Amino acid sequence: MNEKEILVHACCGPCSTASIERLIAEGWKPVLFFGNSNIFPSSEADKRFEELLKVAKAFDLQVIRQEQDHEAWLTQVAGLEGEKEGGARCEKCFLFNLREASRKAEELGFSHFCTTLTVSRFKNSKMIFKVGEQFPSFEAIDFKKKGGFDRSLVMSKEMHLYRQNYCGCEFSLHD
């Protein structure tokens, strides 16, 4: 496998836009991985996946979709349901999704993986890195740096992407 190939955990289409653009500019060859068992309901996951496909098509990239296992995700965050967004529940959520991405990277022979979660202004990159660094092939790339978040807004608008108004799980629906 080419050294610069990277499996990109993609949380949604809008967050993937600027992240992918930056990765390609920096010489990476991304393959997208949609493994987001946190998303509720499943129709919302389908909707976000459809938007990701539009982004993948624009960049001519392969996308791998993992089947949702929301029950397993609920077990992971058990006891933390009432936490505020950005707290301990989210750290467990990152752990769940990054562990899945790490497993997929290993299974497919990727030496590197990263996540588009860091592009969001609403997500703490330090917390994501703390979780990700448990996995040897994790690349700590902060996509919100270099104007990434604003760029993702511009690109999402240009591509007419659906932008969700909640993070993903049922507990974030009312935040």
Ligand code: SF4
């Ligand atoms: S608010 Fe977002 S990051 Fe936090 S647990 Fe829910 S889906 Fe995961």
